[in-house]
Every structure is written in C-alpha cells, then in structure tokens.
Amino acid sequence: MNAGFTPDVSTLLSGKTALTIAYTPPDSSLRFLKVVQTDTQTTPASVTTTEVIPFAVPIPTLPALETSSFSENLVIVGIGDSITAGGGILTNLETMLESNIDGSVTTVNRGLSGSTTTDWLPGTSLLNNTISQANIDQATDVVIMLGTNDSKIGVKTSSGTYQSNITSITTELLSTIPTLQRIWLNEPPYPVPGSYALWDSESVSLVGYYRSALDSVANGSTILRGSTTTLAYSATHTNQYGDGIHPNSTGDTSFATPWAAPMLERFDFLVSHPTPVISSISSSPSTNSVVITWNTDQASDSQVYYGTTSLYGSSTVLDSSLVTSHSVTISGLDPSTTYHFQVRSTTAFSMLGTSSDQTFTTTSNSGSVTYQGYQIQIPALIPIPNPLNIKNEVLTKQPPQLFSSDSRNLKFLDRGVDVIALQRFLVSRGYLLPKHISGFFGTLTKKALIKYQSENKILPANGYFGPITKKSMNNLGKGSISNNVSMEIVLSRDLALGVKGNDVLILQSFLNTYGYPVNIEGKNGSIGKETKVFSSLTKVALKNFQIKQGISPFEGNLDLQTRNKIIEILNS
Numbered sequence: 001m002n003a004g005f006t007p008d009v010s011t012l013l014s015g016k017t018a019l020t021i022a023y024t025p026p027d028s029s030l031r032f033l034k035v036v037q038t039d040t041q042t043t044p045a046s047v048t049t050t051e052v053i054p055f056a057v058p059i060p061t062l063p064a065l066e067t068s069s070f071s072e073n074l075v076i077v078g079i080g081d082s083i084t085a086g087g088g089i090l091t092n093l094e095t096m097l098e099s100n101i102d103g104s105v106t107t108v109n110r111g112l113s114g115s116t117t118t119d120w121l122p123g124t125s126l127l128n129n130t131i132s133q134a135n136i137d138q139a140t141d142v143v144i145m146l147g148t149n150d151s152k153i154g155v156k157t158s159s160g161t162y163q164s165n166i167t168s169i170t171t172e173l174l175s176t177i178p179t180l181q182r183i184w185l186n187e188p189p190y191p192v193p194g195s196y197a198l199w200d201s202e203s204v205s206l207v208g209y210y211r212s213a214l215d216s217v218a219n220g221s222t223i224l225r226g227s228t229t230t231l232a233y234s235a236t237h238t239n240q241y242g243d244g245i246h247p248n249s250t251g252d253t254s255f256a257t258p259w260a261a262p263m264l265e266r267f268d269f270l271v272s273h274p275t276p277v278i279s280s281i282s283s284s285p286s287t288n289s290v291v292i293t294w295n296t297d298q299a300s301d302s303q304v305y306y307g308t309t310s311l312y313g314s315s316t317v318l319d320s321s322l323v324t325s326h327s328v329t330i331s332g333l334d335p336s337t338t339y340h341f342q343v344r345s346t347t348a349f350s351m352l353g354t355s356s357d358q359t360f361t362t363t364s365n366s367g368s369v370t371y372q373g374y375q376i377q378i379p380a381l382i383p384i385p386n387p388l389n390i391k392n393e394v395l396t397k398q399p400p401q402l403f404s405s406d407s408r409n410l411k412f413l414d415r416g417v418d419v420i421a422l423q424r425f426l427v428s429r430g431y432l433l434p435k436h437i438s439g440f441f442g443t444l445t446k447k448a449l450i451k452y453q454s455e456n457k458i459l460p461a462n463g464y465f466g467p468i469t470k471k472s473m474n475n476l477g478k479g480s481i482s483n484n485v486s487m488e489i490v491l492s493r494d495l496a497l498g499v500k501g502n503d504v505l506i507l508q509s510f511l512n513t514y515g516y517p518v519n520i521e522g523k524n525g526s527i528g529k530e531t532k533v534f535s536s537l538t539k540v541a542l543k544n545f546q547i548k549q550g551i552s553p554f555e556g557n558l559d560l561q562t563r564n565k566i567i568e569i570l571n572s
Contacts, residue, residue, distance in 0.1 A: 060261045070270060073104045074105045074141060075139045077107075077108045079142060079145075081114060081115045084109065084111030089252050089255050090109050092257075101267060116150045117169065120165070120169050122172040141181065142184070144169070145188055148207070151204075162209075166185065166217050167217050170183050178310065184225070187210065189245075190230075190232070194244070196245065211231060221352060227255070229258045233254065234251070274298075278343060280293070281355055285360045287363050288331060288332065288333050290333065292330065293326060299323060300324075301318060301320050301345060302343075303315060303316055305344065335362050336362060403473060409467070410464075412441055413442070414440075415439055438505050456472050492563075494557065494559055494563075498534060502532060505530045507534075546562060
C-alpha cells in the first residue's frame with residue numbers, strides 16, 4: 001500500500017505497537033494519506049496523526065467550451081503573495097480564458113511578496129489600496145491565493161484564524177466593489193520543507209488544513225473554489241519550482257490551469273443558468289424613507305445596497321421570497337439627502353443579478369406654519385413637533401426667508417412653535433445645545449440670542465427677537481444650515497417620576513397635543529403650562545399613551561420603545 005508515496009509508509013512502522021491506516025485514493029478533492037498511530041504501551045495511550053502527500057496527482061484539463069458559449073468582458077484582480085506577484089500565473093490565466101470565451105479578459109495583479117491573510121484584512125492599507133486602485137471599480141472577479149506565508153516558521157497561522165481572515169477579506173470585497181460577481185479561492189501550493197529555512201513539515205500540514213478552510217468559506221454562488229489540486233500537484237512536481245516556493249515558467253502554466261478550469265466550468269454553467277435581468281427600477285422617496293421597486297425576468301430574491309456614496313456601506317435584510325416583482329422599503333434616512341443604491345436579486349440557482357448605480361433624493365422637512373396670524377418659516381433642520389397645541393397650517397406658498405417680516409417678535413418667557421424655530425436656528429449656529437429646544441424662551445435662549453446679537457453687531461444686544469434680528473438670521477439662513485438636529489437628540493434619555501429637564505416639557509407638550517392631557521384643569525402640566533418636572537400626572541398620561549399604542553409594559557415611564565414611537569409621530 002505504501003508504494004508510490006513519499007515518505008515511505010514503512011518508516012512509520014518502526015517501533016510501533018499498533019498502527020491504523022485510513023486511506024482514500026487521491027482524486028480532485030482528496031489528496032492525503034492519513035496515518036493514525038496509537039501507542040498502547042504508554043499510559044495514557046499516545047496518538048499521532050501523520051498526513052502523507054500522494055506521489056502523483058494529475059493536473060486538471062481545461063473543459064472544452066464553444067467559443068461563443070460564454071460572452072462577457074472580465075476584469076480579474078489577483079490577490080496574493082509573491083507567487084501571485086510574480087505575474088506568470090495571472091498572465092497564463094488571462095490567455096487560457098481568452099482562448100475559451102467570447103469576450104475580453106483583463107488581469108490586475110495586486111500580489112505582494114511576503115503577505116499573509118492578516119496583511120489583507122479589512123482596514124489594512126493593502127486591501128484599502130487594492131479596492132481603490134484603477135480598474136477595481138470594474139472588477140468582475142477576484143482570485144485569491146494566500147496561505148504560503150501564513151504557514152511559515154514564526155507565523156504558523158491556525159486554520160481557524162486563517163478561515164476567519166479569508167471570511168473577512170471576501171466579505172469586505174463583496175460589500176465594497178459593486179461590480180464584483182465572483183471570488184475564487186485557490187489553495188496555496190506545496191511549500192517544500194527547508195525552502196529558505198522558513199518552511200518545515202508542519203507547514204505542509206497547515207496548508208492542507210487551509211485547503212479545508214477554503215472549502216468552508218466558499219458558498220457556491222459569489223465565493224467559489226478555484227484550484228483544489230495545487231497543493232498535491234506541486235508536491236510531486238518540485239521541478240516546476242525555482243526555489244521550492246516560487247513556480248518557474250512551467251509551474252506558472254501548471255498552476256494557472258487549475259485556476260482556469262473551475263472558472264470555465266462556471267462560465268459554461270452561466271450559459272444554461274443566466275443571471276436575472278433587472279428592469280423597471282423605481283424609487284419613491286419621502287423625508288425619512290424610500291420605497292424601491294424593480295422587476296426581474298426570473299423568480300429571485302430581493303435586496304438593496306445603499307449609502308451616500310457609490311460604495312454604499314449599508315444593505316437591507318435579504319428577502320428570500322422568489323418573485324419577479326420586487327419591493328423594498330428603506331427607513332431611517334436623512335431628509336434632503338441624495339443616496340446611491342443598487343438592487344440585487346439571486347435566483348434559485350444562486351445566480352446574482354445586480355443593477356447599475358442608482359440615486360434618489362429624500363424630500364425636505366422644511367415648511368412654514370401660521371400661529372395667531374403670524375407666518376413662520378421653519379428651517380429644514382429637524383421635523384418640527386407641535387408640542388404646545390398650536391394648529392399648524394402648511395401654506396401653499398412658502399416664503400424664502402426663515403422668519404417672515406410679519407411674524408411676532410419674541411421676548412423672555414414667551415412660548416410657542418415660533419420659539420422652537422428660533423431655538424433651532426441658534427442650535428444650527430452653535431449658540432444653543434439641541435437639548436435646550438423646548439418652545440420656551442427661557443434664560444438659556446436669551447443668553448444665546450444676546451451672544452448672537454453681539455457677534456453680529458445688532459444693537460441693542462438685549463435678547464429681544466425683533467425685526468433687525470429676524471433680517472440678520474434670514475440673511476444667514478439663505479445658505480446651507482449645518483448641524484442637523486433631530487428629535488432623537490432632544491428625546492435621548494429615559495424619563496421617570498421625579499426627573500427634571502427640557503425633555504420633560506417636550507414630553508408633556510406632546511401628550512397634551514396628541515390627546516393624552518397631563519392635566520385638564522389648567523394647572524401645572526396642562527396646555528400652555530407645561531413644566532420641566534415629570535409628575536405623577538405625567539406618568540398617568542404617558543401610561544394612557546402606551547396602552548393606546550400597544551407599548552408594553554404599561555408603566556408610564558419613557559423608555560426606548562416609547563421614545564422611538566413618539567419620535568416617529570413627531571417626525572411624520
């Protein structure tokens with residue numbers, strides 16, 4: 001049985017009391033003789049496992065394809081160490097693919113001598129530079145062959161860490177390269193023990209375990225196994241190395257062949273099982289959300305990648321339902337913001353179809369209201385609540401200024417939605433903190449207004465909001481207003497009995513406005529008399545709100561779930 005294997009199995013028998021041999025003849029996927037030795041003369045019995053490389057494993061042949069069976073222009077990025085960096089394997093791969101498909105093939109060599117999987121992890125300059133380099137935005141395929149340096153003496157990366165690293169690398173590539181369709185995982189070649197005194201017999205075993213790790217990472221659709229014979233073949237053809245690690249010109253061809261073979265098989269599969277054709281993409285944005293719809297010519301699942309740039313960075317939860325009419329809703333968006341997105345659909349045969357980069361722009365939440373005959377322009381910073389039971393009437397014609405000339409003047413101790421508009425402007429310019437938006441013209445608002453008047457040479461700087469101050473703010477407000485302020489900031493903490501703050505006043509105002517009065521007798525907490533103290537009456541009113549909205553437990557405390565519901569209502 002041991003004939004044809006290196007090392008000779010007979011050498012493993014010497015001095016052993018018991019020997020068990022588990023053997024599977026080598027083929028395209030099983031390439032090791034595993035020798036398990038159990039020495040029963042020791043207490044406890046010692047077990048030693050040795051993996052022996054088969055003597056001969058043939059190089060795979062390229063499948064015969066009709067030149068016209070697959071037509072696509074491929075951009076293939078090679079990621080690896082010095083074996084990839086040498087360029088010979090990628091050059092031969094390019095030639096082999098172009099000879100068998102009807103389309104162009106371009107390879108981009110990003111191999112770096114001495115690199116390990118750790119060097120290529122997300123966040124490293126090596127991977128970041130690869131993703132950002134020329135042609136990468138057109139990449140259709142990435143071929144990866146790493147592990148040789150992971151196995152060398154002084155590194156000896158475990159198979160678990162190796163698998164985790166490969167998983168992180170592939171995930172990052174798929175999420176950051178919109179055009180990427182496939183990643184090919186090629187097992188590293190046999191590291192001849194003693195090469196550069198950096199690889200030993202344990203290195204060989206590690207590379208064997210890396211091969212199994214690659215099998216685990218591959219998902220059969222976007223992450224595919226490339227070469228599965230490199231390790232065993234190179235172990236028995238050391239004449240194709242120049243130095244025990246790097247292939248010579250003959251080795252470049254021999255290594256490129258098992259890279260190309262599974263790619264051509266996949267391309268042939270694609271002809272019979274094409275990717276879904278995406279059409280009729282439509283987006284219907286609102287202030288904080290968008291509904292995206294599209295059609296496919298084959299039943300497939302639904303997912304959208306989106307973000308403020310074409311790199312996206314976010315994605316919706318995959319809807320696995322196989323349909324031809326797709327609809328996905330994205331919420332939690334910022335108003336007046338342009339978003340990029342890409343729709344993705346995968347068939348039952350794991351064929352992924354992707355759209356080109358698309359855009360939509362959410363609507364503005366700016367507008368104007370009338371209050372007691374005064375017209376107030378609300379800047380588009382945050383969705384404006386109506387905490388003080390003031391009837392908001394959106395005008396058909398909105399003036400360009402933030403504050404109309406006939407809106408009321410404001411002074412210390414005033415309340416109202418126009419006070420909120422003023423406070424929001426002061427927040428946007430850095431004179432007031434978001435948590436102090438309350439609709440109440442108190443000491444902090446007055447101090448902030450005085451500081452604004454002083455810095456803008458408005459005299460007298462007395463904290464009175466009159467015509468001169470309005471004109472000044474309108475002039476500044478014609479440009480872009482920075483520092484987006486959301487109600488999430490204003491209502492950012494849990495509230496319970498006895499807690500004090502402006503957020504309590506906002507809460508009471510909300511409850512009074514939306515039909516859950518804190519006090520209907522005109523006392524503290526009632527409409528127009530909201531306070532900063534979370535009283536027992538506030539607790540009862542909030543409990544009534546929770547019961548009505550089905551937010552349990554019905555304890556009358558402002559928790560995360562209740563805050564989110566209130567914010568949702570205020571922002572609607």
